Amino acid sequence: MIELSRGLNPHESALAEPVVPGEPPFELLRGSPSYINVLDALGAWEAVRALRGHTGTAACASFKHTSPAGIALGVPFAPGEEAFHDVGALPAGALGRAVLRARHTAPKCSYGDFVAVSEPVSLAEAHLFADAIGVIAPDFAPDALAELSRFHQGRFIVLRGNPAGPPRAGSAAARETVETGGLRLTRRAAPLPGFAGGVRTEYGTPGRANDLAVAVTAVRHAQSNAMAFVVDGATIGIGMGQQNRLDCTRLAAARARTWQRRRHPDVLGLRFRDGVGPAERAVWRARLAEGDLTPSVRAAFARVLADPKDAGREPDWSATPPLSGVTLAADNHFPFVEVVELAARLGVTHLVTPGGSTDADALREACATHGMSWVVTGERFFRH
Incomplete structure (x- = not known):
């Protein structure tokens, strides 16, 4: 059992204990996490493990208030993207590139964020976490752990993630239980069925597998409704938590446009x-x-x-340098052709949805008009 530094608010207390005794999802190495820190760490850890497993590439997720601010793979920088790093040498390794790209999706959001990475952290990457609130990773080199422990006057949170992965389907740990308003709500959190590798290409071409992987991972782990713009293996704009998908799209598009103008x-x-x-x-x-x-x-x-x-x-x-080859994914279907029209302004070439549309013919026609492909994955995923 871990006594957390606070609940959702400073005046609240909170505890964390493993559902299965002796099998915690992480080991606390440094710091004192809060309730929200733990939620962010668990969500980000699940995201990078899934992405690493699907792509075989180092991955990073920056989480803030239980949703991703940015997710990226450690592939080479896109033209112009390396200019976001304006101090010191560019990271030489895949993990460093993943951290830099994920945390530069939306700098205003990735400020005091919780970061997860799929690979062990060495001293060479430690400085990339300096303005985060904590990090979860499979392991840490001793000198990297010593460096991280100095951040924030020794209050930086360091978690070693459990390599066993998410709980097995059917086990007690695979159930999600919330007590609120006098009720206990229990959800059987079944594992995600396979991975969205392009179950069906509704129109056009399947697109790039890495971009599809990052886009689907982002909307799976964001508060619904969720939309994510991705280019070259990194998110450039995520919108989530809106009561309608159109507002969610506009929020994601505004962040993608800001990312574009930063170049x-x-x-x-x-x-x-x-x-x-x-x-x-x-x-x-x-x-x-x-x-x-x-x-x-x-x-x-x-x-x-x-x-x-x-x-x-x-x-x-x-x-402003133009955007092209962008993938836009949703956690549910697109209800409006307007989404396609908004996406076209930001260089979107591939739309990704879990299922069809309430007006599939109109959406297919809009894709044809704007030169976009439409990929259907067959997996809907809401998260609250």
Whole structure:
């Protein structure tokens, strides 16, 4: 049993104990996790293990408030993407690339996040977690563990994940139980059936297997409704938790557009004052890329720049590098052709849904009009 630092809120207490005695999902090596930290760690750990198993490539997931902020594979950087890393040498290994790519999906969200990785952490990767709140991994080199233990004045959380994986179907540990409002709700959490490798290509071509794997993993582990934009083995925009799929799509699209604008030369070329760290620089670049800075935010922006006058200059967004070859996945069907039209603006070439559509003919026609493929996986997955 682990006494957690807090419940959902600071005034609440919480405990964590394994359902099967002696078989915890992780070992606490350092720090004192909260209730939400544990939920984030478990969700992210499940995501990277699944993704590693499906692709054979190092994977990273950045979780915040029980949903992924970014998920990525450790494949080579896409053109221009390496510019997001503006301090020190680029990570040489696949794990370092996965961490950098996942945590740069949405810097405002991956700030104080919980990070999971599929591979053991060495000293070479330790600095990439400095502004996270904790990390879960299969193991840690001794010098990496010592380095991680220094972060946040020794409060950084380090968990060694159980390599046994998720509970077996039918076991007590495979059931999810919640007590609320005077009821005990129990759900039999059956294992996901296979993997969405393109059960059926409804229209067009199957697309790239790695992008499909990342996109499906992202929407499986995000709060429903969920939509995820993916390119080159990494998420670039995730929308979740909305009561309708159209709002969810717009949220994901807005984040993908911000990711795209962060590659604008004027955004990458911002010069900051000494002492402004890499995480803070990434957040300010994202704020500029989002646009619509209020007067108080613009004034704060000016204070962190080497030349405060740069805060008043709006980039010519028409010079933003275009997106292409993007995959967009949903945790359920697309109810609106409007989703296809929104996706087309962001270079989407493949739509991925668990099943058909309430108006499959109209969706197929829209895909044909915009040059998109439509892949149906046969798996619906809501998460709450």
